[in-house]
Amino acid sequence: TLSWNCMISGFGQMGNLELARDFFERMPRKNLVSWNSMIAGYEKNGDLEQAIKLFCHMQLKGEKPDRHTLSSLLSVCTELVDMHLGRQIHQRVIKIFIPDVPLNNSLVTMYARCGAIIEARVIFDDMKLQKDVVSWNAMIGGYASHGFAAEALELFGAMKRLKVRPTYITFISVLNACAHAGLVEQGRMHFKSMVTEFGIEPRVEHFSSLVDLVGRHGQVEEAMDLINSMPFEPD
RNA sequence: CUCUCAGCCC
Numbered sequence: 001t002l003s004w005n006c007m008i009s010g011f012g013q014m015g016n017l018e019l020a021r022d023f024f025e026r027m028p029r030k031n032l033v034s035w036n037s038m039i040a041g042y043e044k045n046g047d048l049e050q051a052i053k054l055f056c057h058m059q060l061k062g063e064k065p066d067r068h069t070l071s072s073l074l075s076v077c078t079e080l081v082d083m084h085l086g087r088q089i090h091q092r093v094i095k096i097f098i099p100d101v102p103l104n105n106s107l108v109t110m111y112a113r114c115g116a117i118i119e120a121r122v123i124f125d126d127m128k129l130q131k132d133v134v135s136w137n138a139m140i141g142g143y144a145s146h147g148f149a150a151e152a153l154e155l156f157g158a159m160k161r162l163k164v165r166p167t168y169i170t171f172i173s174v175l176n177a178c179a180h181a182g183l184v185e186q187g188r189m190h191f192k193s194m195v196t197e198f199g200i201e202p203r204v205e206h207f208s209s210l211v212d213l214v215g216r217h218g219q220v221e222e223a224m225d226l227i228n229s230m231p232f233e234p235d
Numbered sequence: 236c237u238c239u240c241a242g243c244c245c
Contacts, residue, residue: 005236012237036237068237075239102239109240137240145241172241205242 005033012041017050036068043072043079051076052085065092067100074106083114101127105134112142133164141173149181168200175209179216187213204232 004027011020024030024038035058042051055073059065065073070093077086090110093103104127111120124131124139136159143152156174159166166174171194178187191210194200207230215223227234 002236009237033237040237066237071239072237100239105239107239132239134240139240141241167240169241176241 001027001029001031001034005031005037008034009037009041012037012044015045017041017045017047032063032066032069035063036066036072039069040072043075046079048076048080065096067097067103070096071103071106074103074110078106078110078113081114083111083116086110086114099127099130101130101132101135104130105132105138108135108138108142112138112146115146117142117146117148131164133167133170136164137167137169137173140170140177144173144177144180147180149177149183152177153183153186166194166198166200168194168203168206171200172203172205172209175206175213179209179213182213182217184213184217184219204230204235208235 004023007023008020008027011017011023020038020041024034027034035054039051039054039058042048042054051072055065055069058069070089073089074086077083077089090107093107097103104123107123108120111117111123120139120142124135127135136155140152140155140159143149143155152173156166156170159170171190174190175187178184178190187210191202191206194206195202207226211223211226214226
């Protein structure tokens with residue numbers, strides 16, 4: 001069963017769902033990991049309906065979803081922006097589990113993506129000291145993508161005060177927030193601090209945010225200089 | 236053996 005499961009998750013990650021499903025169907029004895037691997041494979045490759053179908057199917061077979069199952073399902077809800085299903089999964093998380101950080105992070109992401117930014121924040125705050133950098137990124141990204149630049153930047157400040165080290169993903173959201181709000185000066189500052197203070201290599205996403213920001217605010221020459229200074233081809 | 240955060244277009 002162990003090696004069958006490896007096959008399923010391996011082919012699932014490669015995107016070969018037909019083959020993964022083939023192994024899944026043929027294996028003599030499935031366990032919870034088999035179901036989880038197959039569901040995760042569908043979710044990762046965007047076959048969200050199949051993921052939900054299999055989730056229902058496993059329960060009919062008497063399998064009890066665990067944190068891996070529910071994590072995949074929350075990702076499905078996030079991608080579908082389906083808060084109705086998301087709430088149902090949330091209820092099952094509450095019923096089944098002792099607090100789990102990745103699962104709470106998924107809940108934050110799901111609610112944020114569905115526009116329920118307050119709900120996301122409640123989960124986030126309830127995590128207290130358990131919050132990790134992913135939790136911060138999820139919440140900051142949620143604010144940023146809904147145009148709440150002030151909240152995103154305030155949270156970013158709080159994060160740094162608590163000595164949580166930002167990642168390149170944090171800065172993608174921070175720069176997007178600045179771009180959204182037209183905060184040219186702050187955007188430049190954060191970009192610089194990303195490199196000098198945190199030693200993070202700027203990626204194409206960072207450059208495009210900053211180019212967008214300064215370019216839209218009349219600093220066309222600076223935008224061109226930025227493009228020319230990029231270590232990769234412009235988009 | 237499963238694994239959470241940005242990354243379609245606008």
